[in-house]
Amino acid sequence: MIRHFDIRELDQLAVDLTQPGAAAELGILALCLVVAWVVVRLMRGRAAPADSIWFGNRIVDGVFFPVLALVFAYVARVALEATIKPAVFRVAIPILISLVVMRLSVRVLTRTFPNVSWVRTVERSISWLAWLAVVLWVTGIAPMVLDEMDDVRWKVGAAQVTLRSIVEGTVTAGVLLVLALWISGGLERRLLRNATGQDLSLRKIAATLIRTVLLFVGLMFALSAVGIDLTALSVLGGAIGVGVGFGLQKIAANYMSGFIILAERSIRIGDMVKADGFEGRITDIRTRYTVIRSLGGREAIVPNEMLITTRVENLSLADPRVLVQTGVQVAYGTDVRALQPKLQAAVTGVARVVPEPVPGVHLSAFSADGMDLVINFWIRDAENGQGNVKSEVNLAVLDVLNAEGVEIPFPQRVVHAVISKENAGGGEADGRVPSAS
Numbered sequence: 001m002i003r004h005f006d007i008r009e010l011d012q013l014a015v016d017l018t019q020p021g022a023a024a025e026l027g028i029l030a031l032c033l034v035v036a037w038v039v040v041r042l043m044r045g046r047a048a049p050a051d052s053i054w055f056g057n058r059i060v061d062g063v064f065f066p067v068l069a070l071v072f073a074y075v076a077r078v079a080l081e082a083t084i085k086p087a088v089f090r091v092a093i094p095i096l097i098s099l100v101v102m103r104l105s106v107r108v109l110t111r112t113f114p115n116v117s118w119v120r121t122v123e124r125s126i127s128w129l130a131w132l133a134v135v136l137w138v139t140g141i142a143p144m145v146l147d148e149m150d151d152v153r154w155k156v157g158a159a160q161v162t163l164r165s166i167v168e169g170t171v172t173a174g175v176l177l178v179l180a181l182w183i184s185g186g187l188e189r190r191l192l193r194n195a196t197g198q199d200l201s202l203r204k205i206a207a208t209l210i211r212t213v214l215l216f217v218g219l220m221f222a223l224s225a226v227g228i229d230l231t232a233l234s235v236l237g238g239a240i241g242v243g244v245g246f247g248l249q250k251i252a253a254n255y256m257s258g259f260i261i262l263a264e265r266s267i268r269i270g271d272m273v274k275a276d277g278f279e280g281r282i283t284d285i286r287t288r289y290t291v292i293r294s295l296g297g298r299e300a301i302v303p304n305e306m307l308i309t310t311r312v313e314n315l316s317l318a319d320p321r322v323l324v325q326t327g328v329q330v331a332y333g334t335d336v337r338a339l340q341p342k343l344q345a346a347v348t349g350v351a352r353v354v355p356e357p358v359p360g361v362h363l364s365a366f367s368a369d370g371m372d373l374v375i376n377f378w379i380r381d382a383e384n385g386q387g388n389v390k391s392e393v394n395l396a397v398l399d400v401l402n403a404e405g406v407e408i409p410f411p412q413r414v415v416h417a418v419i420s421k422e423n424a425g426g427g428e429a430d431g432r433v434p435s436a437s
Helices: 005-018 022-043 064-080 088-112 117-139 140-153 165-192 198-224 230-248 251-263 304-310 334-350 386-402
Strands: 153-156 159-162 272-275 276-287 288-295 299-303 312-314 322-330 360-364 371-379 414-419 431-436
Touching: 022 064, 064 088, 088 117, 088 165, 117 140, 140 159, 140 165, 159 165, 165 198, 198 251, 230 414, 251 276, 251 288, 251 299, 251 304, 276 299, 288 304, 299 304, 322 386, 334 360, 334 371, 334 386, 371 386
Parallel strands: none
Antiparallel strands: 153 159, 272 276, 272 312, 276 288, 288 299, 322 371, 360 371, 414 431
C-alpha cells in the first residue's frame, strides 16, 4: 500500500512558526543555549583540554554542549506545552539530537583513528544522514518513509528481514560501536596516564584487552540489533578458523606475538633495541606491529612475529646504561700515566655521563704518528642521542689537552732523497740524504 504525504502538517508547522508564541519559544531556546554554554564553560575551566571529546576545542564543538542544550530545551518544551503550542522546539529538538550524534561520532572517530583519511569521509556521511533524518522528521515524512521501508522485506533462512529493520539495526550498530570505542579509549588513556617502564607495558596489554573485549561485545549487540541470528555465527566461526589456518596465519601470528611481547615484557616501550638491522627506541607496541623510532627521526614498523622469532638486541632490557666510546691520539713523549686521571675527571664532569661505572682512559695502540688513547664512558639516556654527548666529551678532552700542553700529532712521513753525482756538483755519487717531514 502506497501512502501519500499529507502537506497539511507542513503547512500547519509554517503557520505555527508565525504565531506570537513562536517568538517566546525562540527566546527561551536562545536562553537554553546560553545557559548550556555558560555551564560547559564553567565546568571546563580556563584551560581548554586538548582535543577533548566532552568539551571540544571551542566549547560548542564538544559533546557536552549539545547534550546540555537538548536537556534544557526538552525541559522547557514540557514546561511550556500546556500554555504554548510547540513550533520552534519541534524543529530545534531534532536538530539538537542530530548535533549530539554528529559530535559524538566525529569526536570519537577522530580520537580513535587520528590522521586517517577515511575518517573524514565517514564524518561527512554521518553529517549528511543526520541532517536528512532531521528534515524528514520535521516535515513529517519520516513516518511515511519508515512504513514504506517496512513493506520491503525478504526471507533470510527462516527469518523475515525488512529494509526498516536493517536500517534501524545499522544505526543502532553504529551507535553501539562508537560507544564501545569511546569507553575503551577513555579507559586506555586512564591506564596509560603517567605510566613508565615495566608498568607501561602491563597497562598497554590491559588497555588492548579491554578494547578488544568491548569491541567484540559491541559487535555482538550490533549484529543482534541488525537481526542476525547469533547462533548462525558458529558456521562463520568455523570458516574464519579455516581462513586463519591457511591465509591469515601471518596476521594471527603477529597478533599473538604482540600479546606475548606485552605479557612477558622482554621488549618494553622506551627500550633501545636493534631489530632487522634497524636501531632505535620503541615508541609504541600495537597488537600487530611495533614502532621503532631511530635517533635520526626515521620510524620502522616491525611485525611482532619478527621480534619473537629473530634475534633482537635490547640495549636497555636489564640495565638502561649504554657504553659509548671515543678516542684521541697524543704525541710520543707525553706522560700518559699523569694524563689519564685528568681525562677521567673531565669526562666524568660531562652532564649526561654517569659516574658509575667510572669512565676509562686506556692506551690502546702505538701508531706511526702517536699514541692512541681510547675513552670509554656510560650514559643512561641513549634515546636522547649519542653523537651530542660524544661531542661534549671530545670538547672536554680537548680542553684538558690544551691546558696541559699536550700535542695532538700531525701525520709524519720520512722521505729519502737520492742525489746523483752530476746533480751534486762533483760530490759522492748516489749519496742518500734522509729528510723528515
